[in-house]
Amino acid sequence: MPVAPGWRGRPRLHHTGALIAxxxxxxxxxxxxxxxxxxxxxxxxxxxxxxxxxxAVGMTLVIATAGIDLSVGSLMAIAGTLAPMLFGAVAGAPGVALAIVLPMAATWACGWFNGWMITRFAIQPIVATLVLFIAGRGIAQVMTGGNLQTFSHPGFAWLGTGYFAGIPFQVWLMLSIVASSAWLLQRTVFGRQLVATGSSDRAARMTGIPAARIKRQVYALSGALAGLAGLITVSINSSSDANLNGLGMELDAIAAVAVGGTLLTGGRASVVGTLIGALIIQLTRYTLLAHGVPDAAALVVKAAIIIGAVWVQGRR
Structure with a gap:
C-alpha cells in the first residue's frame, strides 16, 4: 500500500520549527x-x-486528501440554528440530546454532500465547498429570519461552559478529538489510505484504494466536527446568531493547518501539528494584546505567520 513520502520516518521534524516558536x-x-x-x-x-x-482537525484530514473545505463556518451556523429549534420542539433531557445529535448529523450529511459533488462530478474542492459556504449561512439565516435565538439549558450549556478536573470540558473534547484523529491517521488502514489518496489519487485507485469513498467520509467528518464547534459556540453564548456563528472560521482553520506543517497540497497530515499551529496563533495574539498592541496589528502579525508557514512549505 503506497504511503506518502516523508509521512513515516521524519514526521516529528516537520514540527520542530513550530515547537521552537x-x-x-x-x-x-x-x-x-x-x-x-x-x-x-x-x-x-x-x-x-x-x-x-x-x-481544524477536520480541515487537516480534508487537506491531506489534497482538498479544501470552505463550508465549515456556514455549517457551524446551521448546527447552531438547528439546536434551539429542536430543543423548542422536545423539552428536557431528550431535547438536549436531540439538540446535540441531530445538528451534527445534519452537518455530517452536508459534508458528505461536499465529498459527493467532488467525487461524482470531478468538481474542484474549492468550488464544491463554496456552494455551502454561500448557501449554508443563507439557509441558517432563512430558518431564523435573521434573528437572534436564545437558548439556555444547564445540560447543553455544560458543553461549552462546564469544567472537569478544573479544565473546561470543551478543552477535553478538543484533546480527545486530536488524540483520536492522530491515532486514526497513524495506526489504521483508513489513515494510510487517506494519506495515499492525497499523495496521488490516481495511484491510490490503481492499487485498489477506494479514494472516492475516503474523500466522502473525510468531508463528512469535517462537517460533523464543524457542527460540534457550532454547538459549543451556542452553548457558550446561550444564544444562536446565524449571522455570526462560525464567521471566518474556515480561514482560522486553514491557518492553523498551514502553520502546523500539514502540506496544503496533500499527501501528509499532522493533527498534532495543527494543534501546535493553532496555539502559536493564539499565543501570538494573546502576547500582543497583553502588551498593548491593538488587535488590528495582531491580525497583521497573524497574516505574516501564515506567509512564513507557506514559505517554509515551499522550501520543502
Missing part, C-alpha cells in the same frame, strides 16, 4: 507578561482556541 512564545510570556503563569490564563487561551482546533 511556541516554546519561545511561552518563555517570553513567562518572563515578561504579568499573571501569565496561572490556571485562569491557561484556561482562557485553551478555550479561545478549542473550537478552532476542532474544526
Amino acid at each position: 511556541m516554546a519561545a512564545l511561552l518563555l517570553f510570556n513567562v518572563v515578561a507578561t504579568p499573571n501569565f503563569v496561572s490556571l485562569q490564563t491557561f484556561n482562557v487561551n485553551l478555550t479561545q482556541v478549542a473550537t478552532i482546533v476542532i474544526v
Whole structure:
C-alpha cells in the first residue's frame, strides 16, 4: 500500500520549527507578561482556541486528501440554528440530546454532500465547498429570519461552559478529538489510505484504494466536527446568531493547518501539528494584546505567520 513520502520516518521534524516558536512564545510570556503563569490564563487561551482546533482537525484530514473545505463556518451556523429549534420542539433531557445529535448529523450529511459533488462530478474542492459556504449561512439565516435565538439549558450549556478536573470540558473534547484523529491517521488502514489518496489519487485507485469513498467520509467528518464547534459556540453564548456563528472560521482553520506543517497540497497530515499551529496563533495574539498592541496589528502579525508557514512549505 503506497504511503506518502516523508509521512513515516521524519514526521516529528516537520514540527520542530513550530515547537521552537511556541516554546519561545511561552518563555517570553513567562518572563515578561504579568499573571501569565496561572490556571485562569491557561484556561482562557485553551478555550479561545478549542473550537478552532476542532474544526481544524477536520480541515487537516480534508487537506491531506489534497482538498479544501470552505463550508465549515456556514455549517457551524446551521448546527447552531438547528439546536434551539429542536430543543423548542422536545423539552428536557431528550431535547438536549436531540439538540446535540441531530445538528451534527445534519452537518455530517452536508459534508458528505461536499465529498459527493467532488467525487461524482470531478468538481474542484474549492468550488464544491463554496456552494455551502454561500448557501449554508443563507439557509441558517432563512430558518431564523435573521434573528437572534436564545437558548439556555444547564445540560447543553455544560458543553461549552462546564469544567472537569478544573479544565473546561470543551478543552477535553478538543484533546480527545486530536488524540483520536492522530491515532486514526497513524495506526489504521483508513489513515494510510487517506494519506495515499492525497499523495496521488490516481495511484491510490490503481492499487485498489477506494479514494472516492475516503474523500466522502473525510468531508463528512469535517462537517460533523464543524457542527460540534457550532454547538459549543451556542452553548457558550446561550444564544444562536446565524449571522455570526462560525464567521471566518474556515480561514482560522486553514491557518492553523498551514502553520502546523500539514502540506496544503496533500499527501501528509499532522493533527498534532495543527494543534501546535493553532496555539502559536493564539499565543501570538494573546502576547500582543497583553502588551498593548491593538488587535488590528495582531491580525497583521497573524497574516505574516501564515506567509512564513507557506514559505517554509515551499522550501520543502
